[in-house]
Amino acid sequence: MLKYQNQTRLLVAVDCIIFGFDGNKLKILLIKRGLEPKKDHWSLMGGFVQPSESTDEAANRVLKQLTGLDGVYLEQLYTFSAKDRDPIERTISVAYFALIDIHQYEKQISEEYHAEWFQLDQIPELIFDHSQMVAMAREKLRYKAALHPLLFELLPAKFTLPLLQSLFEDVYETNFDKGNFSRKIISTGLLIKQKDKDKTNSKKGAFYYKLDKKHYKKNFHSVLKFIPNLNNHLEAET
């Protein structure tokens, strides 16, 4: 089976940075690590790549194990390969980031892993280089969401413009003018206005919208500039 002579083989893992939005705050899902080393320390959900799978498949498997979810937004982020990143044995890790609708997530499944959602300003110390992975995922999310319709993946099928705006405001830690924001979103043509309203947050109520799936897929890669004064809100990118 080993046909390239004299080459070292390495452990390959995947780790997932899983984002969710509870209607108020952007959060990531962390687990308490179940095996040594660093047992019971906070960690990203991950696992070793099996002989039968690609890293994409491994990441999807791991994500399903923890959340019960299939077919969610999952994107390869970066491969971490520092020689000593795992103290037990050399392992390279391909990091993925996922965006899920937090309400779809099945709690009972994740209890097995002692998983918890954390706000981004309250993330505990993480094992290995996982803090670096989280930082990079957050940067990438900010960068990409400013230019592409990404954050919709975090919302339920029906949502209001004020809810969308509060998500953007939390991601960019700033406030946007509501008039300009709604015009910009509407002008993308990505949303279909519904007949009904959400009246939990105001007396007037805010219309629900749904994604126009076709338009969304077709225009996902277009550069849209959702964010005014973009450069004030991005520090760096990957």
Place this chain on the structure above:
Amino acid sequence: MLKYQNQTRLLVAVDCIIFGFDGNKLKILLIKRGLEPKKDHWSLMGGFVQPSESTDEAANRVLKQLTGLDGVYLEQLYTFSAKDRDPIERTISVAYFALIDIHQYEKQISEEYHAEWFQLDQIPELIFDHSQMVAMAREKLRYKAALHPLLFELLPAKFTLPLLQSLFEDVYETNFDKGNFSRKIISTGLLIKQKDKDKTNSKKGAFYYKLDKKHYKKNFHSVLKFIPNLNNHLEAET
């Protein structure tokens, strides 16, 4: 040494997509593969990751081996991990893309590998999934160069605006208005005008410019929009 029980270890390689600009056309550097399988077929330059190195270090090593160059622009692109991508033995490959000043490149070194520069519309059949890697690198280059001052890495220290424009025009396969182009570039504040001109292409001569290195590093991550009608020139992104 093997401390995580019952896990499979895999070969890990790096492959480099090396871009250069000869003053006329954007090109990539390919080699004739020296070992079986697929000996003498066209291939990206690559190599196995050694126990002593990270993938970044491996990519830099491989790049230096082929070009003789140190400290060039090198960025991790994507990790390719399809189960059967290498027919001999399972190998995952971390692809990197490099931007070099083609005139710095030392030809005698690469003759050992039978390396040749190819225009992007004349790339031969490549081994394994290397064509896919090239396609992704090209997309990424287009995407990123539209928003960040990336293409300067392909030019010599002193260059003219018309040369820069011809590079942009080749990358995006289109023509730009020269007045608007030069204004946009100048307005970034990234360039320092020199006293001398290049008179090889016109009677009037075009002033040389140099990168303002400090400004360049500081503003590299700013979103600048170098390209008008951006969405007409990007198909997709990674």
Place this chain on the structure above:
DNA sequence: ATAGTAATTGTCATTTTTACATTTATTTTT
């Protein structure tokens, strides 16, 4: 019926973009 609230729509000055036109600096030709 009225007041209160947040959603929605409106307005307009400012800035950016883009198409196209003119001027300028230099070399080559007459």
Place this chain on the structure above:
DNA sequence: AAAAATAAATGTAAAAATGACAATTACTAT
């Protein structure tokens, strides 16, 4: 030595977009 040729550099203005702020609207609760 003047004129023609060439491509670089600069100028112009209409159109589009952005962004700050104001007014109106639709509904609920008093």
